[in-house]
Amino acid sequence: MGPHCSCCQHRMLLAVWLALLVLHGHMLAAAQSSSKLSDQLLKKYLSNDELVAWMDEFIHKCSHMSRKYSIGKSARGAELWVLEISDKPGVQEAEPHFKYVGNMHGNEPSGRMLLPQLAEWLCANYNSTDTARRVVDHMHTHLLVTMNPDGFAARKRANGNHVDLNRNFPDPVELHSSEQMEQPLPNAEPETIAMMKWTLDTPFVASANLHEGAIVANYPFDGYPDHSQKLTGQRHPAPDDKAFQFFAKLYAKKHAFMAASKEFPDGITNGAQWYPVYGGMQDWNYVAAKCMAITLELSEAKWRPEGHLQALWEENREALVALPLAASLGGISGTVVSAADGSPLPATVMLDGIAWNTSARLPTGYFNRPAAPGVYTVRVVHPGYQPASAAVTVPEDGSGVVSDFTLVNSMAAAAAEGAAPASRERVASC
Ligand SMILES: [Zn+2]
Incomplete structure (x- = not known):
């Protein structure tokens, strides 16, 4: 091949190379724009x-x-x-x-x-x-x-x-x-x-x-x-x-x-x-x-x-x-567990004076009751357990208040109540 042809080839190669470079640039730009949908939100x-x-x-x-x-x-x-x-x-x-x-x-x-x-x-x-x-x-x-x-x-x-x-x-x-x-x-x-x-x-x-x-x-x-x-x-x-x-x-x-x-x-x-x-x-x-x-x-x-x-x-x-x-x-949250073994209970959680309730959820026993700032009485009930309540203040600063409950089994409570007078009698008779 003569020098003239070689020059042609070089020019062609250069042109192809440039074309590829431009194409690559376009593809890169396209890829970048499609991978940045967050910029288009x-x-x-x-x-x-x-x-x-x-x-x-x-x-x-x-x-x-x-x-x-x-x-x-x-x-x-x-x-x-x-x-x-x-x-x-x-x-x-x-x-x-x-x-x-x-x-x-x-x-x-x-x-x-x-x-x-x-x-x-x-x-x-x-x-x-x-x-x-x-x-x-x-x-x-x-x-x-x-x-x-x-x-x-x-x-x-x-x-x-x-x-x-x-x-x-x-x-x-x-x-x-x-x-x-x-x-x-x-x-x-x-x-x-x-x-x-x-x-x-x-x-x-x-x-x-x-x-x-x-x-x-x-x-x-x-x-x-x-x-x-x-x-x-x-x-x-x-x-x-x-x-x-x-x-x-x-x-x-x-x-x-x-x-x-x-x-x-x-x-x-x-x-x-x-x-x-x-x-x-x-x-x-x-x-x-x-x-x-x-x-x-x-x-x-x-x-x-x-x-x-x-x-x-x-x-x-x-x-x-x-x-x-x-x-x-910002409201009231906490957990409800059984006094006997600490197991979480799906108890019903109520606020006095408000005819709407929520419940603690398993597997955690966690409850969360949205509330405006103010003073509330939280009441927790669950079948087979003695009800419990607590007075809480939901603060103005949005940080919320935590109120945990440990419920006593009604049978255990009744047994304890039955035992208590006997023990008092014994004390009295001494
Ligand atoms: Zn609409």
């Missing part, structure tokens, strides 16, 4: 597939504090993924569980971006911020980022079967026994059935559900005892009205401007007072699953432009962190 609405990919990316990055699990499938077969945030995800501990639910209505998508961003914030701030560390280390936070992926894909309120999921739950006004409340209705949608099973199976103490269409924190009850649909403006307070108002006000206060609402005093409303809803998820959580639930309306307009997501996050960031902490760690 506040820039666009991720598709359902992208959201799952983001979750995998997050778990890879923050493996020490997260896991994902599915609670079932949507009407059109999309997996309903939950991201659990905790220093021991998936482990049964004597710690409270809290859940956030986003995108229940398909055309209210801000929650499906705010909740992933909350996870990112917790991971990024774990080593530097006390609140992030408390959320991760002392409780389990479960994020169902989209409850209605089919509705999101269709940009519609309802699910894939055209059903409004927030009217699809057993309602305490219509059904009274706990057995009835735990059974999905005959017309229950797959998302509703999955949500009910998940909520009943997990020891959630509190929950919040993210919506759009107003700016307000809404608390139970959503309906009236007479099933009235009239807009009367009357409140229908739940037994835990004080606690619900406290948590709703807390969210509104920590939000950038919710508490300054002109329409809703303090940025909160009783559900029925605003407009009655029956078959909603909020009241079902409270009555059937013993989970104190509120509903957060985060934007007047639905499906805000993607350019607003960053601002929506800034408006809600502090509140999204403060609510789980206050509801999960």
